[in-house]
Structures are given as C-alpha cells and as structure tokens.
Amino acid sequence: MPYPGPANRFRAGRMLAMSTAPTALPRVLSGIQPTADSFHFGNYLGATRQWVALQDEFDPFFFIADLHSITMSHDPKLLAQRTRVAAAQLLAMGIDPERSTVFVQSHVPEHAQLAWVFNSLTSFGEARRMTQFKDKSAKEGEGAASVALFAYPILQAADILLYRPQYVPVGEDQRQHLELTRDLAQRFNHRYKKTFKLPEPYILKETAKISDLQQPEKKMSKSASSPTGIVELLDDPKVSAKKIRSAVTDSDTEVRFDETAKPGVSNLLTIYSALTGRSIEDLEKAYDGKGYGDFKGDLADVVVEFVTPFRDRTKALLDDPAELDGILKRGAERAREVAARTLADVYDRVGFLKA
Numbered sequence: 299m300p301y302p303g304p305a306n307r308f309r310a311g312r313m314l315a316m317s318t319a320p321t322a323l324p325r326v327l328s329g330i331q332p333t334a335d336s337f338h339f340g341n342y343l344g345a346t347r348q349w350v351a352l353q354d355e356f357d358p359f360f361f362i363a364d365l366h367s368i369t370m371s372h373d374p375k376l377l378a379q380r381t382r383v384a385a386a387q388l389l390a391m392g393i394d395p396e397r398s399t400v401f402v403q404s405h406v407p408e409h410a411q412l413a414w415v416f417n418s419l420t421s422f423g424e425a426r427r428m429t430q431f432k433d434k435s436a437k438e439g440e441g442a443a444s445v446a447l448f449a450y451p452i453l454q455a456a457d458i459l460l461y462r463p464q465y466v467p468v469g470e471d472q473r474q475h476l477e478l479t480r481d482l483a484q485r486f487n488h489r490y491k492k493t494f495k496l497p498e499p500y501i502l503k504e505t506a507k508i509s510d511l512q513q514p515e516k517k518m519s520k521s522a523s524s525p526t527g528i529v530e531l532l533d534d535p536k537v538s539a540k541k542i543r544s545a546v547t548d549s550d551t552e553v554r555f556d557e558t559a560k561p562g563v564s565n566l567l568t569i570y571s572a573l574t575g576r577s578i579e580d581l582e583k584a585y586d587g588k589g590y591g592d593f594k595g596d597l598a599d600v601v602v603e604f605v606t607p608f609r610d611r612t613k614a615l616l617d618d619p620a621e622l623d624g625i626l627k628r629g630a631e632r633a634r635e636v637a638a639r640t641l642a643d644v645y646d647r648v649g650f651l652k653a
C-alpha cells in the first residue's frame with residue numbers, strides 16, 4: 299500500500315491507549331456527500347476505497363456530509379434515506395466502526411459553529427475563486443446559487459480543522475478546497491494564536507480519476523454522467539456488467555494504456571487494475587492480441603464479482619436501522635469529544651465570552 303506509514307511507535311501507542319487515553323496514531327479525516335442512492339465507481343475507486351486501508355495506520359474520522367448536501371436543492375426524505383445508505387456502504391466496504399469514527403456531519407454541531415468563524419476569515423473574492431462554485435452555479439447562474447453553496451468550501455475547512463488531521467484523503471477535484479483549508483488554518487494561527495496544524499491532501503494518483511464509460515474524456519460523476527456512463531455499486535450487477543460491455547473504446551483493437559489516444563480503454567484498465575490489484579502492464583500483456591470483446595467481458599465478470607457481495611452486505615445493514623443508527627450515534631459522540639475541544643479553543647481565542 300502506498301500510504302505514508304507512520305513510525306511504529308504510533309502503533310505501540312495505540313495498543314497501549316486502546317481502552318483509556320485517546321489514540322496516538324496520526325489522524326486522517328474525510329467526508330462524502332449523501333447525494334445519490336448509491337456510490338459509483340468514481341467516488342468508490344477514486345476516494346472511499348482508500349479509506350479502508352488507512353485504518354491500519356491512522357486514527358480515521360469519516361463522515362457523511364449532509365450539511366453540504368443542502369447547498370443545492372434537495373428532497374428532505376431522500377436526504378435522510380441517502381444518509382443511511384451512504385453510511386451502510388462505508389461499513390459494507392470495510393470501514394470498521396471499532397477502528398474508525400464514522401458519523402453524520404449534522405450530528406456534530408461544532409461543524410457549523412466553526413464554519414461561522416471561518417466565514418469571518420474568508421474574503422469574498424477568495425471564495426469566489428473556488429472552481430467548484432463556478433461549476434456548480436453555472437447551470438442556474440451565480441445569482442440563483444445559494445449562499446451556502448458559496449460558503450461550501452469554508453464549511454469543508456471547518457470539517458477538517460476541527461479534528462486536526464495530518465492527512466485528508468480526497469479525489470483530485472478537492473485539491474483547491476484543501477488549499478483554502480490550509481490558508482484558513484494559517485490565517486487563524488496568525489491572527490489569533492497557533493491553533494491548527496496544516497493538513498495535507500492525500501491524493502492517490504493511479505485511481506484518483508475514473509472516467510465516464512460513454513464519454514471517457516469526462517470524469518465519472520453523478521451530476522455530469524449519463525446513466526450508461528456511470529457504474530453504481532448498488533445497481534443490479536447485471537446492469538453494471540452490461541454498461542462495462544458497452545463502454546466506449548475506439549476503432550483500434552489494442553488493449554493499451556494511453557490516456558490521450560485511448561481514453562476509454564485506459565479508463566477500463568484503471569478500473570480493472572483497481573478492482574483486482576493487477577498492474578496495468580500485467581493486464582496489457584494478458585490481453586495482448588485478444589481484442590476488446592474478451593477484455594470487456596472479463597472486466598464485466600470482475601465487476602459482478604465485486605458488486606454482488608457488496609450489495610448484499612449493504613442491504614443487510616439497511617435492514618437493521620436501529621443497529622446502524624446506534625453505530626452513527628456512537629461515532630458522533632466520539633467525534634464531538636474532539637470537535638468540542640477544538641471549538642472551545644477557537645471560541646476562546648476569538649474573544650467569545652465563556653458561557
């Protein structure tokens with residue numbers, strides 16, 4: 299695993315600390331929005347899959363970013379359901395609530411409270427430069443976008459800095475938000491008192507970019523992809539297999555990784571490699587002279603083998619909402635212990651009178 303491993307003393311520290319003091323492992327933190335009925339290969343292979351491995355070497359905080367999901371129009375019933383589905387999927391993919399703190403963002407009010415303080419540190423022009431805001435507001439025009447959408451990256455900075463993590467594992471598209479987070483941390487430290495350490499993005503290069511199956515020049519995304527361009531983890535496995543078999547390739551026959559000349563084939567190779575752990579070179583050799591039919595057929599099988607048990611595990615978790623909600627409640631309690639301490643420091647340094 300290409301994760302930067304911390305020194306062994308952290309491991310020992312954690313073993314000793316397990317039942318009493320907070321763990322000495324360095325923290326990582328990440329979040330995902332509950333905006334869809336299922337994670338797709340873009341967010342799974344590009345981000346959440348890496349979260350599972352991080353549990354061995356870090357003290358992870360993973361949350362469902364429901365506050366972020368109301369920055370665009372949403373359906374309240376769907377939001378609640380999707381929040382549970384997102385949590386169930388995290389657990390189904392191997393996030394272990396004994397080793398990771400898994401929670402729902404709105405269960406920890408400190409996120410919104412710290413965001414307000416950070417709003418006061420962010421200039422209008424700075425927020426305006428965020429490319430995600432530009433993209434997301436482009437459809438209906440900037441004037442129609444919510445103020446919350448504008449402040450989205452500032453809330454994200456609060457999410458992160460509350461837990462003082464060392465790394466933030468995210469997809470490439472979040473890099474700019476991480477930079478803003480570091481800027482705000484630094485600004486707070488200068489203006490008031492050193493409070494935050496600067497978190498580093500943790501972006502995995504090989505799997506960070508999964509493309510649309512039908513338009514491989516574009517990234518796979520819920521908002522931009524057509525239904526046939528996107529593979530959803532909770533979809534009927536037969537449907538996903540069919541999407542893989544009908545993925546756009548090119549008029550050539552060679553299974554070779556070349557993102558510029560062969561974006562479709564390269565994307566399928568990336569997915570194949572990510573799901574099986576086989577290297578791209580190995581796959582290129584294995585399909586040398588075989589053509590796209592065999593290649594896509596095999597990948598379709600690989601996908602079915604992966605999504606079938608994943609879907610079963612997620613369903614089992616969703617069938618027991620009391621158990622699932624209990625896990626999230628315990629997660630939120632643990633998260634609040636850390637978040638409340640940070641917020642208390644911040645409030646004190648800003649000059650708020652103690653309640």
Ligand code: TRP
Pocket residue numbers: 327328329330331363366453454457458466467468472
């Ligand atoms: N903006 C992130 C995304 O769309 C989700 C997110 C919200 C996040 N808060 C975060 C990711 C804090 C990492 C850390 O993917």
